[in-house]
Amino acid sequence: MPLDAPLNSLGLPKPPAQTRVVVAMSGGVDSSVVAAMLKDEGYDVVGVTLQLYDHGAALAKKGACCAGQDIHDARRVAEAMGFPHYVLDYENIFRDAVIEEFADAYLAGATPVPCIRCNERVKFKDLLATARDLDADCMATGHYIRRKMGAAGPELHCAADPARDQSYFLFSTTPEQLAFLRFPLGGLASKAETRALAAKYGLSVADKPDSQDICFVPNGNYAAVIEKLRPGAADPGEIVDMDGNVLGQHRGVIHYTIGQRRGIGIGGLGDPLYVVRLDPDTRRVIVGPKEALATRIIPVREINWLGDGAFDGAREHHVSVKVRSTRPPRPAILRPTGPTQAEVDLLDPETGVSPGQACVFYETGGSRILGGGWIYRDAARG
Incomplete structure (x- = not known):
């Protein structure tokens, strides 16, 4: 290919038909639209979906990505648009790289963000390596973020729609990964545009609701997941003020997060109290006035x-x-x-x-x- 060949819509000097793109497909509307859009533009599209945790348990769960129904939905989109689709079993990698650390961090009184670790350690590491093994020229995802070329190479920019921007979850993307990644939805003005594209391509997921939960945390119940992963983690302890005075008892540090006001379990003590610190070693929840959180x-x-x-x-x-x-x-x-x-x-x-x-x-x-x-x-x- 001559060096002065015109760039395609993905910024590569090849005709779309000669450009292989691996699309990370979660089964949701965003990644499905990316795959359909690129296929429609004539790219050599390969869809890949990751099975991240127990398939049987996932089938009964809605509202989270990468579950059994989502794998089925991704496959249907690939069949309808006419491109190959693969499901990769990443359960062990996901458990070791994301879930175990999530549990340990929570037990240590932290507030982990497992979606960032999943992007960093699974999707943009192992999956990206798989895309290269498939001789892909790049990998595309349905994230709402923009990749722009700057004077020193590709840069990461917030999505055009502030309400959909996912930059907080993608900060750990390295320059080397950014060179290989593409985010076709980052420039769209709204999610309504994405759904309109899904309808245009006749995708079965056009009206599918957005996922809300962390995929392995049903209904946002973190404590229940931690108790399952780490039996005995919910040991009771004391709720104390900032001077160490005991105000009450709690049913486990894992049920609290810093900044929490409701559901602390103590009331009628005057000004509202907030969780200002967690001490897992002494199993204490330390509370104080809002200004103590600053x-x-x-x-x-x-x-x-x-x-x-x-x-x-x-x-x-x-x-x-x-x-x-x-x-x-x-x-x-x-x-x-x-x-x-x-x-x-x-x-x-x-x-x-x-x-x-x-x-x-x-x-x-x-x-x-x-x-x-x-x-x-x-x-x-x-």
């Missing part, structure tokens, strides 16, 4: 840097950060303390910051994702 300095590690140049320990970065997927970015100063560690100094304190959450860095006033890392211990209050 956090200014956040320690972050395992940083994946996507900004220009090296992550230099001698340089501060003025950025915006998200400490939860549902919160808007806040202005901050990022101070590297090592090759993959940093201190994030929030200009305005944030509440409910917990170890185990991700802290994602954004370009101030722009759409570019500069990377992110993991909050690894109780942040400094005040």
